[in-house]
Amino acid sequence: MGSDEFLFLLAGLKWTVALSAVGFLGGGIAGLAVALxxxxxxxxxxxVTAGYIALFQGTPLLMQLFVVYYGLALIGLKLDAWVAVSIGFTLHASAYLGEIWRGSIEAVPKGQTEAAKxxxxxxxxxxxxxxxxxAIRISLPATIGFLVQLIKGTSLAAIVGFTELTRAGNIISNQIFAPLLVFGIVGVLYFIMCWPLSLYGARLERQFAATTR
Structure with a gap:
């Protein structure tokens, strides 16, 4: 495995980060509307919003990506793979973030609302x-935890032909016939992205638990 192959993996990593950012930011905006x-x-x-959440939490993300990419094409709306997976991850994230933030809003003591009124x-x-x-402060640990899951979930975008980190690894593996080496590197790159976020989320959770004692 040479420098060209490693650079190709880094290009896939770039698209993984971009897809995670689009899904999280777009899902965050829509998720706030769902929570409200x-x-x-x-x-x-x-x-209506409870049904929306149940639909996206009760079906596999892979199926959701299939529906957006292939299902819309059946009715004449052919989307580019990047656009399709961005929409798919945004919808998926909005349902989960909406439910996380709904719980956080309801966790705020009722006296705060009564005092504001x-x-x-x-x-x-x-x-x-x-x-x-x-509510945002309460939701931070769970929100960061979901972001970690979203980053790892971007690997499913490969199924519709989108070249992110996992698909880039698969392409290189098929070229050089070294799957353990290639996917070992892919795993390390995912770990570098996710582990600091997991540590940060755990630290916030401990801080929040300490302040509520």
Missing amino acids: ARTSEMPLLER ALSLNYVSRMKDVILPQ
């Missing part, structure tokens, strides 16, 4: 200035 809808106290909106704060002000800052 789930806690809106509007029965119809809560039921007593001060005549409207819904936007209550959420922006009182509830969400506390």
Whole structure:
């Protein structure tokens, strides 16, 4: 395995990072909307978003990517692999982050909401200035944990022909016939991305546990 092969792996790594970032940021924006809808106290909106979460949490990510990439093509909407997997991961992340943040919003003591209402704060002000800052702090360990899972989940994008780190490793392995070496390096690269995030999430969880005692 030479420098050209290693550079090809790094190019795949770049797309893994890009896909993780797009899925997490896009999913975060949509997930916040889902979380707010789930806690809106509007029965119809809560039921719709609950069904949305159940759909994406109850089906495999691989199937979701198949539906976006191949299913839309059947109705004449042919998407580039990058666009398709970006949409797929954004939808997937929005459901999980929406549920994580819904739980965090509901974990904020009810007295905070009651105090904000007593001060005549409207819904936007209550959420922006009182509830969400506390909910974000509560949700950080679980949010970081999901980001780690999302990074590792990007390997499934290879199934629709998107060349991220895992697919790049598979291509090189087929060329040089050294799967243990190639995927050993691939595993190390995933570890370098995920391990610091896992440590950071664990540290935040310990800090949060200490402050709530």
